Amino acid sequence: DGTVELGNHLFYYVDIPMTWRDAFWFALEHGGYLAVPDAKATAIWMRKRLAPDPDSNFWLGAAKSGPYSWTLADGRPWRPRDPSISLGEYVAVGSEGQLVSQNGQIQRDFIIQWSKDGSNPGSLETLLEITKQSTQGLTPIYPPGTIAFGVRRYF
Numbered sequence: 711d712g713t714v715e716l717g718n719h720l721f722y723y724v725d726i727p728m729t730w731r732d733a734f735w736f737a738l739e740h741g742g743y744l745a746v747p748d749a750k751a752t753a754i755w756m757r758k759r760l761a762p763d764p765d766s767n768f769w770l771g772a773a774k775s776g777p778y779s780w781t782l783a784d785g786r787p788w789r790p791r792d793p794s795i796s797l798g799e800y801v802a803v804g805s806e807g808q809l810v811s812q813n814g815q816i817q818r819d820f821i822i823q824w825s826k827d828g829s830n831p832g833s834l835e836t837l838l839e840i841t842k843q844s845t846q847g848l849t850p851i852y853p854p855g856t857i858a859f860g861v862r863r864y865f
Contacts (some may be wrong), residue, residue, distance in 0.1 A: 714803055716752075720824045723760040723768070727817035730800040731855060733769050734775065735845060737822045737858035743783040743832020744771030747801065754807030756821055764862035765805050767812075769820035771832065773854035775843055776863060781854040783823075784808075784831040785840040800855075 713722045728736060730744075735742050747753050747770045761768060771783025772790075790801075791808070800810025802818055812818075817821040823832075830836065837853040844851040856865045 715826075716755065716760055718826050719820075720751040720826060721756065721760055722822045723762065724818065724822060725762060725819045726770075727819055730769050730812075730814045733818070734771070734773075734855060735864040736782070737771075737820070738832065738834060740822060741830060742744045742822040743830065744769060745823040746784050746786075747785060747788075747803075750807065750809070753803045753809060756807070756854040757803055757805075757807040760821055761803075761819075765835060767802040767804055767810065767818055769818045770801045770803060771823070771854065772809075774799045775813075775854055775856040776858040777854070779849075781856070783852065783854055785853070786839050787849075787851050822861040 713720050714776055723758040724736070734744055745811055747757060753770070772780060772788055780790060782788045800814050802810050802812050804810045841853060842849050843846065852863050853865050856863045
């Protein structure tokens with residue numbers, strides 16, 4: 711109850727504040743993934759259509775995956791257009807629908823996204839397969855929330 715459809719996806723607002731990592735795993739455990747910010751218009755739609763409190767910030771499925779790279783919860787690399795986003799590690803939607811970066815210790819509500827065809831591009835298996843395939847190229851794509859320490863990555 712409360713799930714909203716947009717295009718080929720279903721969205722559900724979870725009003726249980728969690729850290730970004732806890733929200734990421736919660737979404738996976740429920741067969742979905744943290745909603746991804748396809749465009750600013752989508753973030754504004756989520757704010758207006760799903761968020762019960764117009765002043766609350768909520769997590770999206772975007773996180774750093776190294777010192778300078780970002781990955782979406784569905785495994786796609788992401789390049790934030792707003793330079794201020796690069797200051798934090800995780801992305802939330804602010805009160806005006808703007809994307810804001812924050813540290814992962816803050817607890818926020820979040821949105822789970824599912825594909826209507828039953829696939830889950832944000833599943834752990836899919837994210838690790840993307841990483842495995844991409845490490846053969848010049849620009850590896852690590853799962854969102856991967857921590858960089860020197861030349862190593864930890865997830």
